[in-house]
Amino acid sequence: MSPPPATSPSASLLAPFPPPIGRDGADTAAPGAGAALACFHCGLPVTDPQPLAADLDGSRRVFCCGGCQALAQTLHAAGFAHLYGDEARFARPIDDDARREAEPVWAAYDAPELRAQFVRPLDGGRAEITLAPENIRCAACAWLIEQHLSRQPGVESAVANVATRRVVVRWRDGAQTVSGLLAALAGIGYMAWPFEVSRTDQQDRRARRGLLMRMAVAMLGMMQVMMYAWPIYTHEATIDPGQLQLMRWASFALTLPVVCYAASPIFAGAWRSLRQRHMGMDVPVAIGVAAGFAASALATVRGVGEVYFDSVTMFVAFLLLARYLELRVRQASRSGAEMLARQLPATCERLATAGAAGERIPVARLRAGDLIRVKAGEIVPADGAVTSGASALDESMLTGESRPVRRCAGDTVLAGSFNTASPLELRVTRVGAGTRLAEIVAVLDRALAEKPRLATLADRVAGWFVATLLVLAALTGLVWGLWIDPSRALLVTIAVLVVSCPCALSLATPAALAAAGAALSRRGVLLARGHALETLARVTDVVLDKTGTLTEGRFAVAAVEPLGEADAARCLALAAAMERGGEHPIARALVAAAPESAGQPLQVSDMRNVPGHGLEAVVAGRRLRLGRADFVRALGGEGRPGPDAPDNPMHPGATVVWLGAETGPLARFVLADVERPETPALLARLRELGVRCHLVSGDNLAAVHWWAAHFGIERMAGEVTPEGKRDYVARLQQQGAVVLAVGDGINDAPVLAQAQVSIAIGSGAPLAQAGADAVLTHGGVAEIATALAVSRQTRRVVRQNLGWAFFYNVVAIPLAATGLVTAWMAGIGMSLSSLLVVANAWRLLRAGKPRRTPLHNGA
Known part of the structure; x- marks a missing residue:
């Protein structure tokens, strides 16, 4: 679906309906007291001294306009007068201001790009569109919409569905426009937008509907x-x-549609398997159904012998029920990012210049470099950088972070983010297939294209199982027919074919892997390789990069030490004023750390940059210097006190910046790379999982030792080249370790390729270039431990499913072969076995709840 852009006037139109001032608009006030009345139809105040009025149900009702009067009279004539009680009221028509705001949005849907997306051409020069009204509530709403649209020029039909809240409109192309239809609906109080059903949704809906119809026929026939x-x-x-x-002939007639229609997918699957010379799970099922029906039909025609129509219909019905639930699991496992890709807005507001009035255009016309405005409530249509404004954006569908994150001027925003607070102006950087969202979908598609080794093995085992089962069924029929009881030979053979459960065996692995993959993608962990999940479950060692993985990979103010009369906040404000607009990492760190102030910004003049030393400027009438210790000391003269504390008080790799005035030093800022907020949680959870952690970095040895001690990691290596990291992992593998490597996906490419499984931190690198087996789309590194935990849970579920399938078949097949289990019992047992496997895999979807992390750094 392509939802309306948030610039639509829906927010103002859907405000709570004003309560009636009078009682149902009855004219009970004295003449001239019109201000005390409310419109009988929409509830708005009626201020006209001589309002419009009409007699309805024996009472005189007043109206604010002729439209409300006409609608009320029409509805009463059609038998919908009861809707004007205390519990129901129609939406009020769109007002002039909202109409002026919405008209450019409506007009954009007449553009060729959007017509091709939403309007379906029909024969005879006609067109069809599906609209999604925002506030359709009842059958009367549907009736009103149909009647009103049918009267529009060129409209041939309008069908409103209350259950789906969709309206399908057909019209003569050229006699009506999409914008005209939207305006017509808004005129009677129903804001609507074109609704697009994606090809995947259509296929899913068609598959569900077809399976439900077949299941209904089978269930009805069975009963x-x-x-x-x-x-x-x-x-x-x-x-x-x-x-x-x-009674036998009646059973035959009722079973015929079950076998010919309801069971047709089973026979089609069996025929497809036989043509490909592969023993699929449909083969024994199809043989059992066909044999049971053929034998019963022959007995019915001859009038002699047993019939098994009840067993055939029951088996087909329960099998289709199991397949329907399995289909729902697969469809529920679809990634949230893929769903979001179909929810990007159809239009956006493009600006000629900053702050100017916008032009509503189709998103397909956007180009890199365009300036756009994204209002509160809108979805960002393309990747871009904020040029003006500040807001909070919901990026949960892209990153798994459930809390909105703050974005202001200079920050990057991603297509698919939902703007929750304030308008933003963005400079578009990437559109279409180049956006982050498109990269995520590409990674998912790549993963889906690769079949996991475990699933391939399960399919191979299922094939051998089916072949063995056919042999056992033939031997069982031969033994019963020659030595035990020829009259029961066919029934026992069918029971052997039916009671076995290759379905559960084949579903055990893919159902669990699909559910686990969907759960992880909702938490921002995208599996890019088919083997990633099963390999993660066997990990014994995790090799972690430092910069950009355990740490932020950027300068941040780690400590502020005031040395003069000003406090830490004031010193940070002075330093930030001097560095405002600077691109150096130190400048950005100081500006980011400065407290936000509601007052006027500090005045900076006479700015002078001394390369290699620092900055000098007059801030708020006071000359200051910011930079190296000797540079700051020189401002006060040789006789003045200067900074004499050590320049590196924290740890190797930290940088000290001094702030001083003519009177002496004011503060010392310690800047260093800072750990990610979730790093302690990641390391703690890895220890709980029994995984050994290794810190391997290219930084100098002293810094790596300090960080390793800080994180509590015993195994570390510093000053290691990318090739050296690869060799480090190779040595672990020679010792029997299964290694997970975590890095940024670019300079860590050799180690990511060497490890059995790898995860790239994709927040700073193009996902399509990461080359890892999985990608973490955000900075919440604790989800790496979640991936390990979910993979281990998935392994347990797969083992449980395979164990149950094996146990069931070992017990059920001998019982069927000895005649203790009839065909109808076998059908129920097989279906319940498949249902149990699917339900067990479904539990993994609960691991995909949105992640919640504390807000930090303004996010």
Whole structure:
């Protein structure tokens, strides 16, 4: 679906409806007291001294306008007068201001790009579109919409569905426009937007509908056939032979659509497997159904022998129920990012210059470098950088972070983010297939294209199982037919074919892997390789990069030490004023650390940059210097006190910046790379999982030792080249370790390729170039431990499913071969076995709840 852009006037139109001032608009006030009345239809105050009025149901009602009067009279004539009670009222028509705001949005849907996306051409020069009204509530709303649209020029039909809240409109192309239809609906109080059903949604809906129809036919046939089978089972000896034969023919007629229609996917799958010379799970099922039906039909025609119509219909019905639930699991496992890709806005507001009035255009016309405005409530249509404004954006569908993150001038925003607070002006950097969202979908598609080794193995085992089962069924039929009881040979053979459960065996692995993959993608961990999940479950060692992985990879103010009369906040404000607009990492760190102030910004003049030393400027009438210790000391003269504390008080790699005035030093700022907020949680959870952690970095040895001690990591290596990291992992593998490597996906490419499984921190690198087995789309590194935990849980679920399938078949097949399990019992047992496997895999979807992390750094 392509939802309306948030610039639509829906926010103002859907405000709570004003309560009536009078009682249902009845004219109970004295003449001239019109201000005390409310419109009978929409509830707005009626201020006209001589308002419009009409007699309805024996009472005189007043109206604010002729439109409300006409609608009320029409509805009363159609029998919908009850809707004007205390519990129901229609939406008020759109007002002039909202209409002026919405008209450019409506007009954009007449553009060729959007017409091709939403309007379906029909034969005879006609067109069709599906609209999604925002506030359709009841059958009366649907009736009103249909009546109103049908009267529009060129409209041939309008069908409103209350259950789906969709309206399908057909019209003569050229006689009506999309914007005209939207305006017509808004005129009667229903804001609507074109609704697009994606190809995937159409296929899913078609598959569900087809399976539901077949299941309904099978269930109905099963119940009706059982009505005839039960008397035969309980009172066969007392039933007249003619009536008995009639009941058999009735059962045959009811079973025929079940076999020919409901079971057609089973026969099609079996035929496809046989053509490909592969023993799929549909083969024994199809043989069992066909054999049972053929034998029963022959017995019915001859009038002699047993019939198994009840077993056939019951087996087909329960099998289709299991397949329907399995289909729902697969569809529920689809990634949230893929869903979001279909929800990008169809239009956006493009600006000629900053702050100017915008032009509503289709998103397809956007180009890199365009300036756009994204209002509160809108979805960002393309990747860009904020040029003006500040707001909080919901990026949960892209990163898994459930809390909105703050974005202001200079920050990057991603297509698919939802603007929750204030308008933003953005400079578009990437559109279409180049956006971050498109990269995420590409990574998911790449993962889906690769079949996991475990699933391939399960399919191969299922193929051998089916072949073995066919041999066992043939031997069982031969033994029963020659030595035990020829009259029951066919029934026992069918029971052996039906009771086995290759379905559960084949579903055990893919259902669990699909559910786990969907759960992780919702938390921002995208599996880019088919083997990633099963390999993660076997990880024994994790090799972690430092910069950009455990740390932010950027300068941040780690400490502020005031040395003069000003406090830390004032010193930071002075330093930030001097560095405002600077691009150096130190400048950005000081500006970011400065407290936000509601007052006027500090005045800076006479700015002078001394390369290699620092800055000198007059700030708020006071000359200051910011930079190296000797540079700051020189401002006060040789006789003045200067900074004499050590320049590196924290740890190797930290940088000290001094702030001083003519009177002496004011403060010392310690800047260093800072750890990610979730790094302690990641390391703690890895230790709980029993995984050994290694810190391997290219930084100098002293800095790596300090960080390793800080993080509590015992195994570390510093000053290691990318090739050296690869060799480090190779040595671990020679010792039998299964290594997970975590890096930024670019300079860590050799180590990511060497490890059995790898995760790239994709927040700073193009996902398509990461080359890792999985990608973390955000900086919440604790989700790496979540991926390990979910992979281990998935392994347990797969083992449980395979164990159950094996146990069930070992017990059920001998029982069926000995005649203790009839065909209808076998059908129920097989279906319940498949249902149990699917339900067990479904539990993994609960691991995909949105992640919640404390807000930090303004985010």
